[in-house]
Amino acid sequence: MSESRIHNFGAGPAVLPLSVVEEVQAALPNLNNSGFGLCEISHRSPTFQAVVDSAMERIRRVLSVPEDYTILFLQGGASTQFYMTALNLMQPGERADFLETGGWSKKAVVEAKRIGGVSVIWSDSENGFRSVPSAGEYAVSEDSLYVHYTSNNTLMGTQYHDLPDSGGKPRVLDASSDIAGVPLDVSAHDLIYAGAQKNLGPSGVTLVILSPWAMARAQENSDAGRLPTMLDYTVHASKGSLFNTPNTFGIFVLDCVFKWLEENGGLDGSIARNRAKAALLYGELDRTDFWAPHAQVEARSVMNVTWRCADESLESVFLAESAAAGLGGLKGHRSVGGIRASLYNGCPIESVEALVAFMREFAERHS
């Protein structure tokens, strides 16, 4: 199986560690010696409850989630969280601030506007979303309830490298494309959400982490009858993420990925590996002016690296030839164009080495 796997640079669903894929393969016919297959077992069974408990405990350990924070496994993707966060946190007449750093944060703004007031206090849309704000480049509104930001901009290849100032207000974070891949101070946030399909597992399960403040806000909205049952954090929390049938497969894979992280140096190990991969690729992009990286240097993402060929007519040739050479998923998102390599947790450094070797050879041939 492993010999025919390509070097996968897709932006999500994305490559998983091979050992995780093999563990999942083994669980499909018989989960943890229960006799039940992974996709055939009740979410109410003790065997599956043990998987949920294990995944939550590992997440708490790896990400240093404070004891009084709630961890949820939900469905509907990060896209549902754009709406659900605002719905649960805001009350009538309230408003929130948003830092707009790319296509996904724009979508978060659109959905939050359905619930309350929204101020976009910083946006880089006129500059093609090449950067993220530094301290002092925006002012948090006095009357905002919280500040929402997107730590890594999957489409544009930009990323915060410092915690954004929230003027003392709660931070709400979309960490879909860099969770467990970069430093993260969970305790500095009141709500974090992330679709699993990049750094954590398959699509169809969304990790949500809530502070006591966020849970209290949700409780007030719930008590006031403002929350549809399935969009109510308190309902899911009261049932340990088993209110309705969850994505059992996805939760199992999540547990395997966090086990793999724990066995490979935890969050620090993951940070070091991701930095090394990114340094290798950016080094090649900076070595010659054959390539034109998209993001401003100080905002470069270690998870999604975006670039163009200086001669853009060569991009389709690059994509076709790289695919033929076993390097997959490199087409850039249409909002930036060009090329994008996603270097999530599951992407081994050998894949980046293969990509860089191919790029060198390609640049020589076409210079």
Ligand SMILES: Cc1ncc(COP(=O)(O)O)c(C=O)c1O
């Ligand atoms: C930063 C970010 N936010 C949100 C989303 C949307 O996630 P989902 O497809 O799980 O709704 C994505 C997906 O790529 C993303 O990268």
